[in-house]
Amino acid sequence: MWKHLFGGRKQAEPAESPPPFAPHNxxxxxxxxxxxxxxxxxxxxxxxxxxxxxxxxxxxxxxxxxxxxxxxxxxxxxxxxxxxxxxxxxxxxxxxxxxxxxxxxxxxxxxxxxxxxxxxxxxxxxxxxxxxxxxxxxxxxxxxxLGKPVRRTIAKETSILLGTPARRPEALIRSIVATVADSPTVQEAWLALAQWPEGNASWYLDIRSAAEPDAIAALLRETLQSGPHEGMPVDLVVNAPGSGPGHGIRLKPGELH
Known part of the structure; x- marks a missing residue:
């Protein structure tokens, strides 16, 4: 979480006006x-x-x-x-x-x-x-x-709303496709807009692969590190190949027309 922080120099003392912040490097x-x-x-x-x-x-x-x-x-x-x-x-x-x-x-x-x-x-x-x-x-x-996956623990009764975004995140799509298009470990990739029960929204990247989730996270490290995209984080989900159609935009194989 980014914060542009202002305030006193020491939290144990009354707030003071900090000195001007001229960059040292x-x-x-x-x-x-x-x-x-x-x-x-x-x-x-x-x-x-x-x-x-x-x-x-x-x-x-x-x-x-x-x-x-x-x-x-x-x-x-x-x-x-x-x-x-x-x-x-x-x-x-x-x-x-x-x-x-x-x-x-x-x-x-x-x-x-x-x-x-x-x-x-x-x-x-x-x-x-x-x-x-x-x-x-x-x-x-x-x-x-660090480009590491952030684990979510989801209760069995949790419902996640997935859909196709009205406005495509083109920069995010290009980054994902450039990474997975020629990767032999990724069979399919889908990108949806997710609405979580607590009200948070995210991009839901559904990768179909037999590889371990950590290996897929490492493959997509630059994409995951470069966010947030359109103001939202990317949730990465790795499912086994042949798990049925995904939601949202199909990125690999190429989109259906």
Whole structure:
């Protein structure tokens, strides 16, 4: 979930006016653009996944150094309180942003964004908490960023309304077709508009394949990561070949005319 965040610098203190947010690097400039223009968010997220981010640690080392964190090693990271008051890991776009919240001289570690998102896969994370520009991600949001499927548990009596969209999501269709058209693991693909009982709408991508769902999610990773499409997420469903006709627009084999 994207949020353009404003507010005080520390949640335990009365709200203050944050200092002007002049970008310290290309990632921060892209963040500011993405906060103002939703169309720029996929580009920011692609840049983010290739970046290194900062996390605060309880103690500062005697001197700055670069080392490799070993497998199984525990790295202590400072949290902040999310809007509901629950602890959530704090990550930052630069050392200077970390110092704005935790103070100059705070301990920190710099790690690849993908590594941090994997570490926080169950908790979510808050980028630049309390500062003028940042993003609050849930665990599902981080799964989306990493191109991993977000699991839904559906009760037996749940009804999902599926239909053909009145306005075709052409960019999404092109992305799906470009991926699955020549894939030997995908026999059929259908795209419908889904209305869930809680009132949420999504694109319902029904793939017919004998492959494992995780393998299909990996195949479609770029498509899943580049959303939301037309303001909605994509729900991926993998059914066995020969499961009967799907709903909505048939993308593979080619559409019926």
């Amino acid at each position: 290309a990632l921060e400039a892209a963040l500011m653009t993405a906060a103002r223009d939703p169309a720029a968010r996929p580009d920011f997220e692609r840049m983010l996944l290739e970046a290194e981010l900062y996390v605060a640690t309880p103690e500062a080392p005697a001197e700055a150094s670069v080392r490799t964190v070993g497998a199984g090693e525990t790295l202590q990271i400072l949290n902040v309180a999310d809007p509901q008051g629950n602890p959530i890991p704090a990550i930052f776009t630069s050392e200077a942003r970390l110092a704005e919240l935790f103070g100059a001289g705070s301990g920190y570690a710099r790690l690849p964004a993908k590594t941090l998102f994997e570490m926080f896969a169950r908790s979510g994370a808050w980028l630049n908490p309390g500062l003028a520009y940042g993003v609050l991600w849930s665990a599902d949001d981080l799964a989306h960023l």
